[in-house]
Structure formats: structure tokens, C-alpha cells
Amino acid sequence: MKSLTEKIIESEHANHIFNDAQLGRMLGGSDARRYGLVNRALKAGELHRLRRGLYVLDQRFVRYPLHPFVLAQSLFPGSYVSFETALAYHGWIPEAVYTTACVVPGRKFKGYDHETLGSFSFHPLATNKGYFLELVNRQQFNKQAMLVAKPVRALMDLVCLRKKEWQGVDWLTESLRIDDEYLRSITGADIRILKLVYKQKRVQRFIESLAREPGND
Numbered sequence: 113m114k115s116l117t118e119k120i121i122e123s124e125h126a127n128h129i130f131n132d133a134q135l136g137r138m139l140g141g142s143d144a145r146r147y148g149l150v151n152r153a154l155k156a157g158e159l160h161r162l163r164r165g166l167y168v169l170d171q172r173f174v175r176y177p178l179h180p181f182v183l184a185q186s187l188f189p190g191s192y193v194s195f196e197t198a199l200a201y202h203g204w205i206p207e208a209v210y211t212t213a214c215v216v217p218g219r220k221f222k223g224y225d226h227e228t229l230g231s232f233s234f235h236p237l238a239t240n241k242g243y244f245l246e247l248v249n250r251q252q253f254n255k256q257a258m259l260v261a262k263p264v265r266a267l268m269d270l271v272c273l274r275k276k277e278w279q280g281v282d283w284l285t286e287s288l289r290i291d292d293e294y295l296r297s298i299t300g301a302d303i304r305i306l307k308l309v310y311k312q313k314r315v316q317r318f319i320e321s322l323a324r325e326p327g328n329d
Contacts, residue, residue: 117158123138125138126175127174127178131165131167132146160229162186170228179253181212184212184258185214188234191214193214194260194269198260199288199290213232215237243308243309246308247265248262249261267288268306278318281325307320
């Protein structure tokens, strides 16, 4: 009899995230039997539980590992990657970032820590209705789709999250270590879109101050 891991490897789910319902269709039989096979694979380290009812195969058994951004959006559908995570992904900040941080609709913060798959955090922001995904792009990595904020959107999401007031460009260039060249690449169109996104007057003031910096008109 083939093990659960062997059945998954042979299926179309091997390089994807899958749930209890998909496992049930794959295995057939009773719920008790499925639970027993799943628990056996979990204890062997062949299967990982991302959260309740959601699983991935260990990287030993897949053609390519699942990208952390893809895992994040499976943990919280409707989210997109932002903040320092997106800034580092785009090369705007030099520091390595070890938590995949995302923006989520709604009002509730959630965090997940998995010893094998990594750390994930999900933050709600006060944005205007209909503008949640402005300046957020769909990215492809090894045939995996993920939503990632453009650098300027990730930056302003960070300003919103940290409740930063404008105190000059030094916070951007010295604290975050963003190169002047990247800041000058922010366009007037970016600024106009950003002003539509956020509700807080603090963020609006920050955007307006940033727009007055040389090269951002």
C-alpha cells in the first residue's frame, strides 16, 4: 500500500498547498483513516501543517520549494506582501528580513510561526474602500503567483503601520537606508494614487511632504 506522501507526490498537489477536502478525495475511506495517515506523515516530517486543515509536502519531495509569499497568501487569502518584506524583495533596503509581513483586509492582526516554514505576520491598515490593491502587483516565481506591493506602496504601508510623522527625508535615507535614487524614482502618478489609498491625515501629510522632495513632482 502506498503511503500518503507517495500518493501526494503522484498527484497534481505535490508542488502546491492542499487542504483536508483534497486529501479526502485523494485517499477516500473514512475521516479516521485520513487523520491517521496525515498524523503519521506529520510525525515523520514528510508533511507540514501550515494551519488547521492546510498542508504542504516537505521540500525533500517537491520539484521546487513553495515561496514564503505564496505560503503567506494561503494562510490569509486576500493579503499581499508589504512593509520591510516587500522593500527588501525589491532591493530598496539592504537588511535581510526574516518575517513575511503582509497587509490584510479587515481589522484583526494575526501572526504565525512555523519552525520549518518560517514566520508570518498580517496587519490591517485603514485604507479607503476600493483602493486596497492600488500599487500592488502580481509576481510569478517558479510558476507560483503572489501579490507584492510596489516599493512606494510598501513604504507608505510602513509609514501607516508605524504611525510615522514626516520629520524630513533622513528617516528614509538613514534609518531605513533607502538610496536617494529610489526616492527620486517615485512619480507624480504614484503620489496621486497614494493619496487616494489611506484614511489617516498623518499619512496624507507624509505623502504631501514626500512629494515636495526634489525629483518627486
